Amino acid sequence: MPATWTTSCCAKRQVESELRHALNGGTGIKLAYQPIFAADGSTILGAEALIRWGHEVHGGLPPAQFIAIAEERGMIGQLGKWVLQEACRFAVGTELPWVAVNVSPLQLRDTGFAEQLAAVLAETGLAPGRLQLEITEGVLLDNNDTTRAALAALRRSGIAIVLDDFGTGYSSLNYLRRHAIDKLKIDRSFVNLLGRDESSAAIVRALVDLADALNVGVTAEGVETEEQKALLVAMGCREFQGHLLSLPLEPAQLLRLAGLLPGKDSTPAAVSA
Secondary structure, rough: OOOOOOHHHHHHHHHHHHHHHOOOOOOOOEEEEEEEOOOOOOOOEEEEEEEEEEEEEEEEHHHHHHHHHHHHHOOOOHHHHHHHHHHHHHHHOOOOOOOOEEEEEHHHOOHHHHHHHHHHHHHHHHHHHHHEEEEOOHHHHOOHHHHHHHHHHHHHHOOEEEEEEOOOOOHHHHHHHHHOOOOOEEOHHHHOOOOOOOHHHHHHHHHHHHHHHOOEEEEEEOOOOOOHHHHHHOOOOOOOEEOOOOEEEEEEEEHOOOOOOOOOOOOEEEEOO
């Protein structure tokens, strides 16, 4: 898809219309799942749900583009609910310990979001402890009462809150203290430079130590080489996500990789990242 395709109002209206159709029984929208591994590189601890849209005309649309349009056009609530329902339905029928879903700041500003999520869990039968919600630092910076109340309610229900892309925004220990979270995800931009840049290694080491001091989990994302993984293990990181271990997978492929679904081909093909 051309980079300028979604810049005009007409193009955005077209994406909005086609996205609504896809969410209301159309085709093309689906979830892929990228597993998160333990330090042994084979034990799957959980998986992150990643939305994909295979447009019938333009092919695979970048999620960042159509998610931004969904936010702008007031559709993020509908899109986010669809993702939560699909991910929870998938997880409840598996033995995966948990599934992680990305949540838009706009969803958390909705006063009914916590109740909506409780209804999704009740409808699908997924235990709250098997769901993780990934938020960005912007959610903490937003610092409004509705967001704060939603995060507190979600954590009380047993849902884990994960701070994604940590270190790339306006990180503040005060925000971490004010909004209790359960896990930090170290951004791939730092992981990518491990072994080549000492300052990046120092930052990653500090982030791992910070997570330990806060008594929260830590996941390194974007792990692409054995050297990166070895350095992270030496720093005390115990959860890993990245192409070294697995690309995002179709649901059945993830289950086959986890040994939960029999099949002749034990090497699953990845879906487009």
